Amino acid sequence: MKSRAPQIRLLIFFVLSACLIAFGPFGKAEDQPLKDPLKEAIVPFKLLKTGHMTVEAKINDKGPYTLIFDTGAPINLLNNKVAKEAELLKGKAPIFFAPYGSKGDVKIKKLEVGQGIAADVQAAVMDHPTVSLISKHLGPIEGIVGFPFFARYKMTVDYRDQTLTLEPGTFQPPDVMKEMVKGLFGAEGNSKDGFKVVPSGALLGLVPGENGNDGSGLLVDAVKEGSPAAKAGVVVGDRLISLNDRWTDSTTDLILASSYLKPGSPVPLEISRAGKKMKLRVTPAGGF
Numbered sequence: 001m002k003s004r005a006p007q008i009r010l011l012i013f014f015v016l017s018a019c020l021i022a023f024g025p026f027g028k029a030e031d032q033p034l035k036d037p038l039k040e041a042i043v044p045f046k047l048l049k050t051g052h053m054t055v056e057a058k059i060n061d062k063g064p065y066t067l068i069f070d071t072g073a074p075i076n077l078l079n080n081k082v083a084k085e086a087e088l089l090k091g092k093a094p095i096f097f098a099p100y101g102s103k104g105d106v107k108i109k110k111l112e113v114g115q116g117i118a119a120d121v122q123a124a125v126m127d128h129p130t131v132s133l134i135s136k137h138l139g140p141i142e143g144i145v146g147f148p149f150f151a152r153y154k155m156t157v158d159y160r161d162q163t164l165t166l167e168p169g170t171f172q173p174p175d176v177m178k179e180m181v182k183g184l185f186g187a188e189g190n191s192k193d194g195f196k197v198v199p200s201g202a203l204l205g206l207v208p209g210e211n212g213n214d215g216s217g218l219l220v221d222a223v224k225e226g227s228p229a230a231k232a233g234v235v236v237g238d239r240l241i242s243l244n245d246r247w248t249d250s251t252t253d254l255i256l257a258s259s260y261l262k263p264g265s266p267v268p269l270e271i272s273r274a275g276k277k278m279k280l281r282v283t284p285a286g287g288f
Helices: 011-023 080-085 129-138 176-184 228-232 251-258
Strands: 041-044 053-059 062-069 105-113 116-125 143-145 153-158 163-168 206-208 218-223 239-243 267-273 276-282
Touching (some): 062 080, 218 251, 239 251
Antiparallel strands (some): 053 105, 153 163, 206 218, 218 239, 239 267, 267 276
C-alpha cells in the first residue's frame, strides 16, 4: 500500500541522490558474504507530518535515538550529541558542517535499528540545520539512517502497519560519498568497471581529503597526472587555502568555489606546503 504523505527530502540529499542516479554504481558492487551479525527484523516506524519515517536506533549500544529513515540518503548522519555519547568523535571538536571528510566521517561499530543490526557502518557527523528544525517542531530527532545501513538488507515498507521488514542480504555497500567526491573533481574517469562520471563544467583534477580547521586548508589526497592542478604545481599533501580568493577549508567550500570557475580562465590558488604558504595560478579544464 502506497503512502500519500508528501515525501519531503532534505535539500542536501536532493543533490546527492541525483548524483547517485547520474553516476551509477560506484566501485565494485559485487555480492559477498558479510561479517555483520545481520538478523531478519520487523521494525516499527512513525510517519511525521513532513512525510519522513522515523525509527528508534542504538549507536554502539547507546540510546535508543530517534532517527529519520531516508531511502534517498547516501549516508548515515548523526548530530554531535549522539556522536559524543557514542564516543565517535574521539577527542575531535564538535563538527557543525562537514558532511564528508576525515573530520566529519566516522565509523559506527554497531548500528541497531530495531532488531536489525549492522557492523562497521560509515556515518557523517554534523548538526544539520534541517534535521534540527524538524527536531524542534516534531522531535527529538538526532540524525538520519541511509544507504550504508539499509543497502545491507532486502527491505519491505508497509505503510498501512507502519513497519519495515529487513531481510539479511549479501551486498556490501560501497563508500558512495568517497567515490562521488572523486568523480565530481575529475580525478577518475570512466573505469573498467563501468563507472561513468558526469563531470562539472570546470575541472581541477584533484581529490580532496581531510578538512581544514580555522584556515588550515583542505588536504589534497591525489592529483591526476596532467590535470590543471598538476600543471599549476599542486602535489599530494598540499593544503588548499583558497581558490579564486574563496575560502577552501572543507570539501563543501571547494565545491562552492569551483562552481564559479570558467574553463580556460586562470585563477589564483593559495596553498600551504610543509607549513609554508604559496600562491599559484590554475587554469581549469572544461568538463562536459
